Amino acid sequence: MNFWNxxxxxxxxxxxxxxEHLWVVGVATLLAVAVGIPLGILITRKPRLQxxxxxxANIIQTIPSxxxxxxxxxxxxxxxxxxxxxxxxxxxxxLLPLIRNTFTGIKGVDRGVIEAARGMGLTDRQLLFQVExxxxxxxxxxxVRVALVTSIGLATIAAAIGxxxxxxxxxxxxxxxxxxxxxxxxxxxxxxxxxxxxxxxWLENRLAPQRAT
Amino acid sequence: xxxxxxxxxxRGVSYRPPNGQTILRNLNLQVQSGEILVLLGRSGxxxxxxxxxxxxxxxxxxxxxxxxxxxxxxxxxxxxRRHIGYAIQEIGLFPHFTVGRNIGVVPAxxxxxxxxxxxxxxxxxxxxxxxxEIASRYPHQLSGGQRQRVGVARALAADPPILLMDxxxxxxxxxxxxxxxxxxxxxxxxLRKTVVFVTHDLHEALLLGTRIALLEEGSLVAxxxxxxxxxxxEPLVVKYMQAFGSAESVRGNQ
Numbered sequence: 001m002n003f004w005n006x007x008x009x010x011x012x013x014x015x016x017x018x019x020e021h022l023w024v025v026g027v028a029t030l031l032a033v034a035v036g037i038p039l040g041i042l043i044t045r046k047p048r049l050q051x052x053x054x055x056x057a058n059i060i061q062t063i064p065s066x067x068x069x070x071x072x073x074x075x076x077x078x079x080x081x082x083x084x085x086x087x088x089x090x091x092x093x094x095l096l097p098l099i100r101n102t103f104t105g106i107k108g109v110d111r112g113v114i115e116a117a118r119g120m121g122l123t124d125r126q127l128l129f130q131v132e133x134x135x136x137x138x139x140x141x142x143x144v145r146v147a148l149v150t151s152i153g154l155a156t157i158a159a160a161i162g163x164x165x166x167x168x169x170x171x172x173x174x175x176x177x178x179x180x181x182x183x184x185x186x187x188x189x190x191x192x193x194x195x196x197x198x199x200x201x202w203l204e205n206r207l208a209p210q211r212a213t
Numbered sequence: 214x215x216x217x218x219x220x221x222x223x224r225g226v227s228y229r230p231p232n233g234q235t236i237l238r239n240l241n242l243q244v245q246s247g248e249i250l251v252l253l254g255r256s257g258x259x260x261x262x263x264x265x266x267x268x269x270x271x272x273x274x275x276x277x278x279x280x281x282x283x284x285x286x287x288x289x290x291x292x293x294r295r296h297i298g299y300a301i302q303e304i305g306l307f308p309h310f311t312v313g314r315n316i317g318v319v320p321a322x323x324x325x326x327x328x329x330x331x332x333x334x335x336x337x338x339x340x341x342x343x344x345x346e347i348a349s350r351y352p353h354q355l356s357g358g359q360r361q362r363v364g365v366a367r368a369l370a371a372d373p374p375i376l377l378m379d380x381x382x383x384x385x386x387x388x389x390x391x392x393x394x395x396x397x398x399x400x401x402x403x404l405r406k407t408v409v410f411v412t413h414d415l416h417e418a419l420l421l422g423t424r425i426a427l428l429e430e431g432s433l434v435a436x437x438x439x440x441x442x443x444x445x446x447e448p449l450v451v452k453y454m455q456a457f458g459s460a461e462s463v464r465g466n467q
Binding site: 112115118119120121122131 | 322
């Protein structure tokens with residue numbers, strides 16, 4: 001069975017798996033953004049938390065993905081459904097680039113700008129939302145980009161625990177020793193990663209602060 | 214308060230950062246209403262620290278600073294800062310805001326209506342000698358001199374009675390700097406703000422200062438009017454005069 005034939009015959013299934021893949025990655029990335037960016041902001045405010053938070057995110061990052069899926073299996077509620085588990089694992093992996101980029105993005109804002117803002121009487125909230133976050137936006141977005149692209153790739157492994165997605169075709173192809181089936185999973189996943197990378201790269205450029213002379 | 218006109222009064226102010234060396238030692242001085250008090254000194258003398266203690270960007274270790282007769286520690290810190298204009302070297306402009314938004318920052322956070330902010334921005338641009346079209350540009354599209362004017366306009370935006378200026382003209386070429394210094398003087402004649410002006414440049418101090426306070430290693434060495442300052446026998450003042458050449462000629466130009 002060649003590649004194009006396989007695609008043509010399994011069009012519906014590939015579409016479903018692609019959507020499933022997108023869903024798992026999308027939810028995981030959104031959750032990671034919702035947790036990671038506030039954590040990154042928090043450690044710019046509370047320097048004492050900086051080391052433990054970044055170290056924890058670092059350690060999570062070093063756990064091999066299959067092992068992490070395995071660790072999470074016995075967890076209550078989470079372990080009941082493979083999709084939930086995959087989302088949680090991908091979210092945990094995405095935390096590090098988000099926390100780190102939020103932190104370095106805010107810390108990288110010109111000290112003179114921050115000092116002027118505080119000196120003029122901006123409250124901490126106003127400083128964060130009007131000055132720090134807008135000026136750090138492109139760096140934070142670079143973190144989202146890394147997190148998203150990595151998640152798209154990692155999510156293929158989630159099929160090993162039955163979470164579905166394009167990884168299912170890859171694993172099936174491996175079992176059948178059939179390259180066409182492997183490619184039917186791998187190519188859409190790669191295209192998805194490329195598209196996400198291009199889109200966020202473009203956004204990142206648009207948000208980059210005007211170059212100061 | 215000993216003198217009713219003292220707007221800012223340093224009383225035995227010392228500053229020492231947590232586990233660091235003392236930067237400011239027992240500073241006593243008064244800033245009178247409507248004067249430009251220049252804090253002169255080399256880098257590390259504590260002059261910028263004195264400025265930052267005034268608007269509480271740094272907190273005093275011992276002593277007190279009274280602003281309009283009330284210790285700064287009793288002011289709400291945000292109210293205090295909005296009551297005091299603050300201008301620093303050009304880096305202080307927000308790169309992601311247009312010139313108009315930069316100037317209107319404090320009015321905007323004070324919730325002025327939009328048209329009033331716009332009118333105020335136009336008025337201030339005119340005051341600092343900039344064309345009104347510049348309001349829609351970004352700081353990186355301006356020259357150094359223009360940016361500095363925007364910085365001064367921004368500090369004046371909410372019409373604060375007190376201005377703190379930290380080497381605001383420091384990054385400019387000598388000709389532009391000289392223009393801005395002169396314009397600032399004539400502006401000050403109209404506005405009569407109470408100004409604390411930090412510089413390491415003796416020429417600038419003599420040109421702008423109603424009085425000059427010389428700081429060295431965190432201590433006040435001399436304080437006097439500009440005219441008396443040049444005649445001071447204080448060895449450090451003499452050293453300054455020698456380093457900057459004949460300062461009399463600078464004052465002669467004024």
